[in-house]
Amino acid sequence: xxxxxxxxxxxxxxxxxxxxxxxxxxxxxxxxxxxxxxxxxxxxxxxxxxxxxxxxxxxxxxxxxxxxxxxxxxxxxxxxxxxxxxxxxxxxxxxxxxxxxxxxxxxxxxxxxxxxxxxxxxxxxxxxxxxxxxxxxxxxxxxxxxxxxxxxxxxxxxxxxxxxxxxxxxxxxxxxxxxxxxxxxxxxxxxxxxxxxxxxxxxxxxxxxxxxxxxxxxxxxxxxxxxxxxxxxxxxxxxxxxxxxxxxxxxxxxxxxxxxxxxxxxxxxxxxxxxxxxxxxxxxxxxxxxxxxxxxxxxxxxxxxxxxxxxxxxxxxxxxxxxxxxxxxxxxxxxxxxxxxxxxxxxxxxxxxxxxx
Amino acid sequence: xxxxxxxxxxxxxxxxxxxxxxxxxxxxxxxxxxxxxxxxxxxxxxxxxxxxxxxxxxxxxxxxxxxxxxxxxxxxxxxxxxxxxxxxxxxxxxxxxxxxxxxxxxxxxxxxxxxxxxxxxxxxxxxxxxxxxxxxxxxxxxxxxxxxxxxxxxxxxxxxxxxxxxxxxxxxxxxxxxxxxxxxxxxxxxxxxxxxxxxxxxxxxxxxxxxxxxxxxxxxxxxxxxxxxxxxxxxxxxxxxxxxxxxxxxxxxxxxxxxxxxxxxxxxxxxxxxxxxxxxxxxxxxxxxxxxxxxxxxxxxxxxxxxxxxxxxxxxxxxxxxxxxxxxxxxxxxxxxxxxxxxxxxxxxxxxxxxxx
Numbered sequence: 001x002x003x004x005x006x007x008x009x010x011x012x013x014x015x016x017x018x019x020x021x022x023x024x025x026x027x028x029x030x031x032x033x034x035x036x037x038x039x040x041x042x043x044x045x046x047x048x049x050x051x052x053x054x055x056x057x058x059x060x061x062x063x064x065x066x067x068x069x070x071x072x073x074x075x076x077x078x079x080x081x082x083x084x085x086x087x088x089x090x091x092x093x094x095x096x097x098x099x100x101x102x103x104x105x106x107x108x109x110x111x112x113x114x115x116x117x118x119x120x121x122x123x124x125x126x127x128x129x130x131x132x133x134x135x136x137x138x139x140x141x142x143x144x145x146x147x148x149x150x151x152x153x154x155x156x157x158x159x160x161x162x163x164x165x166x167x168x169x170x171x172x173x174x175x176x177x178x179x180x181x182x183x184x185x186x187x188x189x190x191x192x193x194x195x196x197x198x199x200x201x202x203x204x205x206x207x208x209x210x211x212x213x214x215x216x217x218x219x220x221x222x223x224x225x226x227x228x229x230x231x232x233x234x235x236x237x238x239x240x241x242x243x244x245x246x247x248x249x250x251x252x253x254x255x256x257x258x259x260x261x262x263x264x265x266x267x268x269x270x271x272x273x274x275x276x277x278x279x280x281x282x283x284x285x286x287x288x289x290x291x292x293x294x295x296x297x298x299x300x301x302x303x304x305x306x307x308x309x310x311x312x313x314x315x316x317x318x319x320x321x322x323x324x325x326x327x328x329x330x331x332x333x334x335x336x337x338x339x340x341x342x343x344x345x346x347x348x349x350x351x352x353x354x355x356x357x
Numbered sequence: 358x359x360x361x362x363x364x365x366x367x368x369x370x371x372x373x374x375x376x377x378x379x380x381x382x383x384x385x386x387x388x389x390x391x392x393x394x395x396x397x398x399x400x401x402x403x404x405x406x407x408x409x410x411x412x413x414x415x416x417x418x419x420x421x422x423x424x425x426x427x428x429x430x431x432x433x434x435x436x437x438x439x440x441x442x443x444x445x446x447x448x449x450x451x452x453x454x455x456x457x458x459x460x461x462x463x464x465x466x467x468x469x470x471x472x473x474x475x476x477x478x479x480x481x482x483x484x485x486x487x488x489x490x491x492x493x494x495x496x497x498x499x500x501x502x503x504x505x506x507x508x509x510x511x512x513x514x515x516x517x518x519x520x521x522x523x524x525x526x527x528x529x530x531x532x533x534x535x536x537x538x539x540x541x542x543x544x545x546x547x548x549x550x551x552x553x554x555x556x557x558x559x560x561x562x563x564x565x566x567x568x569x570x571x572x573x574x575x576x577x578x579x580x581x582x583x584x585x586x587x588x589x590x591x592x593x594x595x596x597x598x599x600x601x602x603x604x605x606x607x608x609x610x611x612x613x614x615x616x617x618x619x620x621x622x623x624x625x626x627x628x629x630x631x632x633x634x635x636x637x638x639x640x641x642x643x644x645x646x647x648x649x650x651x652x653x654x655x656x657x658x659x660x661x662x663x664x665x666x667x668x669x670x671x672x673x674x675x676x677x678x679x680x681x682x683x684x685x686x687x688x689x690x691x692x693x694x695x696x697x698x699x700x701x702x703x704x705x706x707x708x709x710x711x712x713x714x
Contacts, residue, residue, distance in 0.1 A: 299701060
């Protein structure tokens with residue numbers, strides 16, 4: 001199924017502040033274990049294995065996270081786990097990886113994967129990834145679309161021609177940024193829109209040509225870099241990368257790219273695990289709707305997510321809470337406010353509580 | 358104000374399971390710091406100081422707690438801090454202390470004090486205690502009555518003749534056990550009932566005579582003991598004490614005692630701090646009604662008590678909770694369920710979680 005010119009780029013620079021207090025700068029969402037024994041990024045590497053053996057995986061992350069990722073992924077060559085000198089969104093990161101791969105293998109085809117999503121049915125996912133690589137091999141820019149299950153306002157959307165079905169491929173008519181609720185409802189009702197899950201496939205030559213055409217500044221900077229792994233590479237990257245335009249690949253390139261193909265996913269059980277509430281909803285629950293990690297006793301408690309390590313949590317008469325305990329910080333939140341956990345992190349930033357960030 | 362024959366007996370054998378997870382067998386409610394830097398038992402000793410210097414204080418507790426109490430009260434002679442070999446309720450404990458004091462000082466007058474209540478106005482309390490000792494010196498059995506502030510069903514009541522006012526002394530007509538709500542409401546409406554706060558004053562000769570008359574078995578056992586601090590005392594106590602009838606002084610003696618005097622307290626700010634909710638209600642609150650101990654950030658949270666050590670607690674959108682964190686256990690409860698925290702302890706007992714009891 002795999003081909004020697006298939007490569008994976010896993011983007012792992014995010015912070016995931018909505019998972020505070022478990023997520024921190026050096027322990028972001030993608031390296032946390034929400035489900036079972038492996039972290040989200042370990043699961044990402046594992047499920048790609050039939051198409052992309054670990055030695056063909058490249059990872060872009062940040063300096064806070066690199067050590068943890070290196071230690072979690074011993075099968076991925078550590079030199080392929082690169083810390084971006086600055087956060088510049090996806091276009092410069094993807095451009096950098098494409099440039100490095102293109103220099104090593106002019107025939108290279110890369111898939112781009114987020115590191116912090118889950119896919120409940122990897123057996124259905126692998127054939128899709130394989131199909132996406134094969135379409136990308138034809139020179140097309142491929143984006144995976146996820147059939148929308150509700151009118152989500154937190155995702156971008158991809159517009160297709162009418163009448164597509166799961167597993168089929170078609171031209172992408174447009175990319176749409178995160179819509180408001182009314183627009184999201186129209187999208188879902190129309191049947192012509194998919195969620196953009198941030199999974200892309202292309203020949204490195206094709207994406208670099210598109211980047212050069214639409215964002216020549218980024219490519220010029222990347223072409224000024226010395227050879228990857230040369231003695232000067234790291235310091236040159238530290239100098240050059242922060243000067244790249246901070247822009248997403250969607251805006252920078254895909255919106256105006258030629259020859260785009262969308263591949264509508266079959267039911268792979270994709271979930272971006274966007275908040276503690278999403279974790280709660282993915283876990284098995286007791287008859288009162290409580291779910292979590294760790295040792296708990298509950299009396300008259302319902303609908304509550306708990307996450308404790310090395311201690312017991314007792315839930316007494318509480319409803320619909322999120323309780324997450326760590327050695328230096330404890331979160332107690334109403335589940336309906338799960339999206340606002342990042343605001344707590346902002347408050348801590350304002351209070352200069354770097355020890356808790 | 359103090360006299361050389363005044364002695365204090367502090368009863369400190371309780372467990373206080375409603376304060377789990379901070380209260381444990383070896384760290385019961387009375388040795389915890391809820392308000393400020395000192396524990397409830399330290400505050401008990403401190404506020405009695407003008408009437409009872411620490412060297413005149415005796416304490417009965419249990420084997421789990423004795424070491425902690427000895428270390429918290431360095432001014433109280435450690436031989437006066439006695440671990441009961443078994444919990445036998447108040448009558449045997451009070452009888453034992455009365456017997457020891459009577460042997461040392463036939464003229465001794467003892468006051469009995471709970472160790473786990475607070476008194477917000479010790480300046481008003483000290484003159485009351487002084488008055489109670491002086492009435493006890495006349496040979497009367499004195500009980501302090503607290504003017505009821507609501508129809509509490511968790512306390513015993515004392516019945517007085519009509520028309521008494523704060524600070525006055527009168528004959529006690531009856532002792533009443535914890536009433537149901539309708540009866541408690543009648544008591545409060547009648548104006549003739551006070552709360553029984555468990556504070557008693559008497560000559561040791563008088564209480565021993567009453568005990569001998571009404572519960573001769575208890576006194577016989579106590580009189581079989583060798584001299585206090587003799588080499589044989591501890592082992593004899595361990596043999597004798599568990600055989601004493603398990604009964605409260607209220608039932609065993611006071612209900613049928615002659616020459617009882619009730620002293621109605623002035624407003625001393627008495628509170629038995631019966632639950633985490635009572636602690637919450639005694640603390641200053643922020644504008645949203647949150648209160649507690651430790652480092653907290655709150656966003657859209659209200660009416661919540663928090664108690665954390667060495668960590669930050671973030672409260673997001675929660676209402677009327679109790680959050681108490683310890684190194685090995687975390688309680689998250691609805692404030693309305695504060696009385697049921699003991700049920701969590703019972704659940705842990707059933708699960709043989711001795712490590713958390």
